[in-house]
Amino acid sequence: MSDMLARLQADKGVPHHSEWLTVDQAMIDRFADATMDWQHIHVDPERARDTRFGGTIAHGFLVLSLLSYLEQKTTAVRLPDMKVGVNYGFDRVRFVSPVRAGSRIRSVSTLSSVKEKNPGHFEQTQDIRVEVEGQEKPAVVASWVTQFFV
Template sequence: MSIKEYSIATIDSLVGRELGVSDWVVVDQARIDAFAACTGDRQWIHVDVERAKRQSPFGGTIAHGYLTLSLLAALAIEIGVIPKDAAAGLNYGLDKVRFMTPVKAGARVRSRVTLISVEKKGGGLIVKTMNELQIDGEEKPALVAEALAMLIA
């Protein structure tokens, strides 16, 4: 977490600020294959390395879009999107997701998170963040997503 004063008490004052950037994570073929096995999405462009080398416009296999999206939760926790003084942080959904650039097998990605809004709801807060999943060496991100979390104080 790059903002030391980030807490339930101060969260409203931090809207519009970057909360942090995660470490790099490698999206290797083993991770792609495990995701394919878990979800049943075994499309050749993800799992058939030899065919993808021959026929893919990307020169090899690429990660599933939903695999890259699923990385955001763990990377947000690494950054510290759930304040330490929150009793719990729950996934509340997504408002907008756009897949911008395919992630090639072996690429490194990281997440950059900015706090967009905070709204009181019931006994908690709905926190909206902009998450940009960056690809090492690429100009455009893999994806951008507005993610929602319910913070329980």
């Protein structure tokens, strides 16, 4: 086993929390513009107030897309000699509860597997939970697969 793989394996099963990030209406509006998804529950606070959500909520895909940023803000093992990392996909994604505009979220990631596919080419799977401050249920749970090269 390579030294790098051993360093990563030692981190298996350890949960890493990101910093908190506020998902405000301006962020939601920018995402709506970028994806052309202007459903009123996301961008119309007045109309959204009359829904079961009681106000606007973030797009599930916005929360999911913030994972790259949130993961950079965790205490997970960093590989200084990594050249590039890429998303490989998700084995499972569930949008469990809404993220209301103005809420703070953070990711909790736990490395569940890592392997060296070829010399210098690694694949890892992380169990991800996106928590909403003050909410019991997470916003998102996922199994995220990434690859990286050193």
